[in-house]
Amino acid sequence: MSDTRETLVNLAEDAMCTRGFGGFSYADIARDAGISKASIHHHFPSKQDLGLAVLVRYGERLVEQLALIGKSSRSGGQALAAIIDLYRAKAGSGGMLCLCAALSADAHAIDARARDALRRINNLVAAAIEEVLIAGRRDRSISVGGDPRSEAESILAMLQGAQLMTRVTGEPATFDAATAVLAARIYRT
Amino acid sequence: MSDTRETLVNLAEDAMCTRGFGGFSYADIARDAGISKASIHHHFPSKQDLGLAVLVRYGERLVEQLALIGKSSRSGGQALAAIIDLYRAKAGSGGMLCLCAALSADAHAIDARARDALRRINNLVAAAIEEVLIAGRRDRSISVGGDPRSEAESILAMLQGAQLMTRVTGEPATFDAATAVLAARIYRT
């Protein structure tokens, strides 16, 4: 990927997580990237193309991040704590949302390709959390009462919802409060 | 409130829950209401005024709804089930979000008055859920392990997040899956 193209994807991802798909314009990222609006159209003919490119790269990186967390964690509890931190970091950066939460809220504004990608990424994250819960139950580092897959989907919903609530108060503490119950389920890391 | 004014608030609320604050225009609801764009400005000089009016009425109605649920429920479990249904109904109606989730996602686009109202309403709902949990713990109809206030905030986050996830798949079953763990904590209604 060329430098310019990567810069544009970076800026667009940041803008989407902060203000949503409808909340930024080519003019915005053109200014930040130091090029003209027309030049962006050379790399991404339509805004939908740009959105999809951001989403695809986000999915790839997430796979890597989740794999790394799984590999470097010495317990399910440690892995779950790392995943919570992933979402907390976004919420703490001026009330950002993870890309999935941001684009889900703007689902009406994105095309079918992007919605498909979104669905896949949500499934991917839920599956990763499920594996972490299974590991945590096995090594007794996480309290897992019910079906791991159901628990995983609830946890993903909670993490995305906690980001939404944090955006309203502007206080990172809001995220911690809304996820305290989840953190308390980790016996040890 | 005049008929026209109320119609406009109704249409705007619906539009906001479906497409967000930035996702509808005066032209949209003018068409639906059968009046001109300019006439809306007579009732609500700016779009921010309209948004705030919708939010204020939403808060008032929510207080009534939550009071009614508290009064008509014969157990904490029944009350919690009714609250879950409240959020499920929106998610099931074509992937709508509750007004709080919708405007939280668009927090960058609304003014300080609206963000204040949003904060108050989130607190109000969390407090109502907390009371329900306390009642449910007392009458042994809900499993409540930790601090009721923390549990309440987690539940609110989970409900809003489940609506986000449901919007992506378009399947009401997604909401049920993401809240199955919560529903399972209700011993009886």
Add this chain to the structure above:
DNA sequence: GTCTATAATGAGATAGAC
């Protein structure tokens, strides 16, 4: 309270030169 008309702005997108 409603209308038509219009302003003022910003959006995504295209053409064509360099």
Add this chain to the structure above:
DNA sequence: GTCTATCTCATTATAGAC
């Protein structure tokens, strides 16, 4: 690949007649 210039359209908002 990048630019300037332009197009087309939608947006919020206002002016002023009825």
